[in-house]
Amino acid sequence: MSEFLVCPFTETILSAISGRSVVFRVENIEDLRGIRPHANEYSIHIHCIVFTTPTLTAFPLDTIDSDLPIALHASCLGSFPSLLRMLPALRHSNLRVYLPMTHADRFSELRILSSLGIHTAGVFCSDTEDWERVTDLMTYALLGRAPHAPIFPFQYLATRYHPQTRRNWTAVYFDDPATYVHVDAEGHLAFQLEEMKREQFLDLDFSRSGDLTQHPDFLVWQERWKSHFLQNDLCSRCPGWRACSGLFASQCDDGGCRSFFSEFLDCVEQYQARTYPSIGREEIWQP
Numbered sequence: 001m002s003e004f005l006v007c008p009f010t011e012t013i014l015s016a017i018s019g020r021s022v023v024f025r026v027e028n029i030e031d032l033r034g035i036r037p038h039a040n041e042y043s044i045h046i047h048c049i050v051f052t053t054p055t056l057t058a059f060p061l062d063t064i065d066s067d068l069p070i071a072l073h074a075s076c077l078g079s080f081p082s083l084l085r086m087l088p089a090l091r092h093s094n095l096r097v098y099l100p101m102t103h104a105d106r107f108s109e110l111r112i113l114s115s116l117g118i119h120t121a122g123v124f125c126s127d128t129e130d131w132e133r134v135t136d137l138m139t140y141a142l143l144g145r146a147p148h149a150p151i152f153p154f155q156y157l158a159t160r161y162h163p164q165t166r167r168n169w170t171a172v173y174f175d176d177p178a179t180y181v182h183v184d185a186e187g188h189l190a191f192q193l194e195e196m197k198r199e200q201f202l203d204l205d206f207s208r209s210g211d212l213t214q215h216p217d218f219l220v221w222q223e224r225w226k227s228h229f230l231q232n233d234l235c236s237r238c239p240g241w242r243a244c245s246g247l248f249a250s251q252c253d254d255g256g257c258r259s260f261f262s263e264f265l266d267c268v269e270q271y272q273a274r275t276y277p278s279i280g281r282e283e284i285w286q287p
């Protein structure tokens with residue numbers, strides 16, 4: 001069974017997920033304020049809460065428990081004076097700010113927040129990425145000399161990447177079937193959010209789902225990467241394959257993703273050499 005459930009916060013689902021670790025998708029602020037007593041009542045471990053606010057500064061942070069783990073999605077930062085007023089609380093919160101990487105201003109806002117010590121994540125727009133700006137942001141995130149907070153997903157992958165393994169960063173968005181499984185209010189299951197939205201549910205009842213890693217759809221997902229090599233497509237010859245696994249295959253014709261991931265791996269190498277000075281010494285004998 002995947003370790004974490006991702007589900008909407010509704011009181012009707014709580015008894016069915018009792019004792020589990022959960023990522024709740026919360027729709028309104030009253031539910032967010034009252035979520036902890038409900039979770040405690042059903043022995044649910046809150047792994048994270050996904051909440052969407054129009055702007056970061058519109059989020060009523062002062063009325064929320066500061067230690068609640070929140071992935072806060074905002075369409076933009078909001079007014080700068082308001083941000084400065086909420087900054088001390090933001091710095092002491094357990095919150096990461098997710099902004100869409102759709103416009104030059106959002107890239108600037110991600111940098112500003114990071115430089116102010118706020119953990120952030122950029123959200124890809126899923127059709128056509130601005131790879132030049134993504135590359136600038138990634139370089140700042142991994143190699144920027146000025147002190148700044150981590151910017152995900154770059155930080156996530158840079159700290160986990162190893163040249164001998166294949167990794168990607170979908171877990172940053174709670175969408176990695178190896179770790180997360182999505183459940184809706186009716187108990188339908190899906191391995192990924194897009195499948196859930198399209199109502200492509202697993203043919204399983206949640207209460208009798210058992211070990212999902214043995215489910216045929218999970219095994220199909222695990223093997224999906226091989227299709228790139230069977231078809232001998234662009235991804236199969238991409239230098240960034242180990243960090244991407246074809247995540248952007250639908251838009252790889254212009255080579256933007258390929259250039260980005262090549263640059264990314266160079267930066268990861270420098271980042272790891274700086275962060276872990278002992279890397280590269282393993283060939284000398286170890287006890």
Ligand code: SF4
Nearest residue numbers: 235238244248249257
């Ligand atoms: S970077 Fe682009 S070409 Fe390379 S593996 Fe990813 S999607 Fe495929």
